[in-house]
Amino acid sequence: MYLYQENQTYFAQVAEDIKPLAIVELESLGATNLRPRFRGIAFTATTAVLYAINYNSRLVNRVLAPILYFNCHSDKYLYRRASELHWEDFLSNTNTFAVTATVAQSAIKHSKFAALRLKDAIADYFRARTNQRPSVDTREPDLWINLHIENNQATISIDTSGGSLHRRGYRLNSVAAPMIETLAAALINQIDWDKQTPIVDPFCGSGTLLCEAYLYATGTPTGSLRKRFGLEQLPDFDPELWQQMKSTYNEQIQPLSPNLISGSDRSATAVEAARKNCSLIVHHKEISINEQDVFDIPAINDKIIISNPPYGIRLENSNDLGKFYQRLGDFLKQRCSGSTAYIYFGDRQYIKKIGLHPSWKKAFNNGGLDGRLAKYVLY
Ligand SMILES: C[S@@+](CC[C@H](N)C(=O)[O-])C[C@H]1O[C@@H](n2cnc3c(N)ncnc32)[C@H](O)[C@@H]1O
Missing domain, CATH: 3.30.2130.30 (VC0802-like)
Structure with missing residues (x-):
């Protein structure tokens, strides 16, 4: 034994x-x-x-x-x-x-x-x-x-997992600086979501936050796309129990309300990656993803914004990241009334640049980076 x-x-x-x-x-x-x-x-x-x-x-x-x-x-x-x-x-x-x-x-x-x-x-x-x-x-x-x-x-x-469980099987297409799936899931846990208020990620990259929001909202098992698990190699593996357990959880998957989850990104490559990734877990185009610069979005009102803006790189047009976060702060203040924004800062030095007072900040390490999730209630 x-x-x-x-x-x-x-x-x-x-x-x-x-x-x-x-x-x-x-x-x-x-x-x-x-x-x-x-x-x-x-x-x-x-x-x-x-x-x-x-x-x-x-x-x-x-x-x-x-x-x-x-x-x-x-x-x-x-x-x-x-x-x-x-x-x-x-x-x-x-x-x-x-x-x-x-x-x-x-x-x-x-x-x-x-x-x-x-x-x-x-x-x-x-x-x-x-x-x-x-x-x-x-x-x-x-x-x-x-x-x-x-x-x-x-x-x-x-x-018994057979390789890290963050590999859900949907992120076949990636972008620079994607967020690890388990961290995205932890951030979704922080937003106190009623699953009725629409959720938006305007810097969606490869769509990790969108996919994790979808898995959470529908109760889709995170392992449903994984081909195998280490537990199948255990000497006491019980294939019947395993099948039965999977069926029980699969039957509990809930449909998603229309227009609940959406995302955008200014990079065409990212949008394509996000669309492909989302299509692997979503059956009826329930997540909409657009190619759009955040500063071209006219308004995001009465929604939940959850996002992981760029960090650690210099932006084009000689705008440095400090200025970018200042602009993002103005965008949130001026065009997002009635929304609550959860911004994940890969580099916490930019929190002060955004010029908004957070309701709270929580530490979440991202691959060795001392990141922070900050909540902003926008009036
Ligand atoms: C840190 S990545 C997001 C990664 C994403 N959470 C994931 O898991 O793949 C930041 C994203 O912001 C996008 N981005 C940068 N500036 C932008 C802007 N002005 N408007 C919209 N998207 C922008 C980049 O193309 C990049 O995909």
């Missing part, structure tokens, strides 16, 4: 700023005994709840199922303990696999080296028994294995 089977305890990897929201989400999906940890949340779940979390979570990156926990003071011991696992329970020599590792305050100092030793143990395990070994594929392996060593305590886990 593996560790996760004995105690039904799993570990959800989550960005630090998103963790409080993910706790609420995991509880709503049925997880119990939640314990926040660094960059994640340990929790207890039945198999059905584990499946539901993987299929529906909007905020979690991966869910790990621990299979072995041991004291680990050297790479030799890591190799030995890893060699004792029955790896054929999880993969065959025709499958591909990849190992991710993190180490902290331990005798083994380097995560890459730790990952390499575990990878060697698995490859040698198969070679000794079959003369063949599974290949490593670091892009789309059949099985992701995670190794975490902290204070010389090692945990080997199977990634």
Whole structure:
């Protein structure tokens, strides 16, 4: 029996700023005994709840199922303990696999080296028994294995998600500086949306906020486009339960009110990417996307504006970003009465340039950038 089977305890990897929201989400999906940890949340779940979390979570990156926990003071011991696992329970020599590792305050100092030793143990395990070994594929392996060593305590886990859950399967077309899907989902959570007020993103880029708003409003499972999940590789995988759970959630998808979600961008390439991405999740052209410069929009009244304007680059026409944000502030003040704007600043130095007083500001890191979401009520 593996560790996760004995105690039904799993570990959800989550960005630090998103963790409080993910706790609420995991509880709503049925997880119990939640314990926040660094960059994640340990929790207890039945198999059905584990499946539901993987299929529906909007905020979690991966869910790990621990299979072995041991004291680990050297790479030799890591190799030995890893060699004792029955790896054929999880993969065959025709499958591909990849190992991710993190180490902290331990005798083994380097995560890459730790990952390499575990990878060697698995490859040698198969070679000794079959003369063949599974290949490593670091892009789309059949099985992701995670190794975490902290204070010389090692945990080997199977990634039940099978690669990060932010890869919903709709963002096949990208733009420069797209927002990660889990962050976009976290921002949508912040807007206190009644799902009746129209929502607009005038800097929609590849359409991530629009797609996440759509998934939220309709209750579409975030995993509905994903081709496979790591949990299918677990020895106790229950295909019937998995199908049944997916059908139950798919049947709960709600239709969207017309004209609820729309976006625009001044870049034709971005508009094309956003349209293509949205068409993968939306069935009836329910999201409208136009090519338009924000400053050409006559008015956005009585709506919710949620957007991630450009940051970190110089704009054309020698207008610097400071001036751009000043202009954006004027646009919001003069042409958006009755709306509430949620502006995500990839670079928080521009908050003061916008010249509006925010109701609140919240920290949300974006790929290492110390971003902020600010709320503006516009009269
Ligand atoms: C940070 S990106 C948005 C990324 C988007 N959230 C995503 O996930 O793909 C900013 C976008 O603003 C657009 N943009 C820049 N200046 C603009 C303007 N004046 N009017 C409309 N769009 C503009 C850019 O073309 C770019 O796609």
